Amino acid sequence: MSSTELPEEINCGSGGGADDLFGLRVASIFIILVGSSAGALFPVLARRSSWLHVPKGVFDFAKYFGSGVIIATSFIHLLAPALEALGSECLAPAWGDYPYALALCLLSIFIIFLVELIAFRWGTARLLRLGLHHDAHGHNLGSHAAHGPEANYNVQPQTDPKPEHDSDIESAGHAAHNTILDNAVAQIIGIAILEFGVALHSVLIGLTLAVDPDFKVLFAVLVFHQTFEGLGIGSRLAYMNLPSRYSWVPIAGAVIYGLTTPIGIAVGLGARTTYNPGSTTASIVSGVLDSLSAGILIYTGLVELLAHEFLFNKEMMEGSNERLAYAVCSMLLGCGVMALLGRWA
Template identity: 30%
Template sequence: MSSSSSSRALALVSLALLVVSPFLAHAQTPAADDVCAGLATDDACHNVPKALRLKLIGIPTILVASVIGVCLPLFAKSVPALQPDRNLFYVVKAFASGVILSTGYMHVLPDSFNNLNSPCLPETPWRQFPFTTFVAMLAAVFTLMVDSLMLTFYNRKKKGHDAGAPVPTTSSSSAAVANLESPEPEAHWHSHGHGTALGRPGDTEAGQMQLRRNRVVVQVLEMGIVVHSVVIGLGMGASQSVCTIRPLVAAMCFHQMFEGMGLGGCILQAEYGTKMKAGLVFFFSTTTPFGIALGLALTKVYKDNSPTALIVVGILNAASAGLLHYMALVELLAADFMGPKLQSSVRLQLICLTAVLLGAGGMSVMAKWA
């Protein structure tokens, strides 16, 4: 499953929500409509020209911050201290994973609560059932299912490719037997920096399995990041409140840079080719600016307090939060902390835990403004 097919599926889900949500909001009363209209217009910070200027500044600023964040791990490959098997790489990745975890818990999930519990929505059914946590739970389970099925697909594809490979000739088989029988030094089997032995079929297969898993992680993680980035950008582009936009631009730059570092580290470990790396970088970097531009284009139509917008954005935020929680805890943090690199060093574990807390804490502080 590619990133393009994931985005098409996401578009279909969003379209279905847009069609269904007006019927779910049919019980809205005129009094509530007046209240919601007041929420949109009685803002002391309402300044259309100044808000437009800030949004036009925010688009290139967030774009540059996103590119820098996601490209840093890729370009740092030439720096020996930031190789994927070095301690510093694990520390930086732990910090970025903390940012992603905090994004889900401190930014995306509370936004979904605010949307789906808004007074602009009818009490039945939106305030009689915890839709936010329900959707987040389903999204986490769905992410597990997609993660597992994609890995199964890749493994079967690999096995089918291996089954179709030509059988070794007699001479090569004889040479292999001769090599096994010859008493070569054990040093020839040792790995050189990546923890994978060279020449052993089992170890080679384990390395290929890990590589396929890394590629699944990249695709699923990027899908979750793209969802909430577009939603945030859309809300920012449609907003006319200077007091909302000004801190949001700074918060989004911080958020995109460090979230991009986490994604960039995963892309580096996935060992994609140049074209695929460029596509993933472009897709990540442009989603938030695209959301802002879309919000600007839909300013006259899109009202963030309308029932349709609240339902669609609230459900997408909840789904994105569940996906980010799963990816941050299971695929990023647990995979590294339970892996051989960190398990072999208590000191490195403590440093990485500190990095996680710093990343999550810094992103949590940003929740005050965004």
């Protein structure tokens, strides 16, 4: 045998998925379902519970820890795999002529930015027509305003005289109702954008887990990965401030997150004889989706979470150094743990 080993043959076509440990792969559907659902549902249910008295500090930890998890996920678990997938040897040489993964990530960031920009301009103009003032940064309330899942519209009536007629009072009540409705819609859209980015990633890693040759290592890592990511999503869902008619939204969001990876695993097992995660088609699809998802989570993590929970949060800026240090350390811990898991998955 020659001392120079031939490179391993690359399979760029269909098939090629591992078929061993089938029973454990099936069991992983339910194990990850329990872990991810528990991580996402616990903050939501605990905050609503009248008998489970969870200290506020625990919720704060989960919230900031989850922010760090989301930011690390965007770079380590989405953007890096996208660069690898779109740099695969199975792709045509033209894919290597330009950093398509970074370009798609950039495109995703600016699409979310433009959507928010248009929505805020429209929403602010509507509030002004109703005689209300909207502080986009929520400086007077001490929490960020209409950004993302923790949205709070800081609306103040214009300095007009007190209403003297019933019609004026009715108009004021109608304006307040519209403001609450707009706030609820803004929060739901914000969390939907966040969940969309996470859901794409979760389905893709489920597909990969179903056919990956190194199943045991990846499975063990993904149990923690999905639980921590669920905690990040659940902490955002738990702090949504919605009218009673929308009280089902946080629970539905947590349930949907819990189902995404198990669905991906189930689909992967069903197509294990034809699905090859390293094939040309799979590399393009996963690379494009991971790139777009990375942009969504980068924008959400840096703008919606970091900027509006720290820089634009009056309570955080004017609060004690201990509280600020606790929040920052919690966030860094979440980011560090999720980044470390990227060593194996």
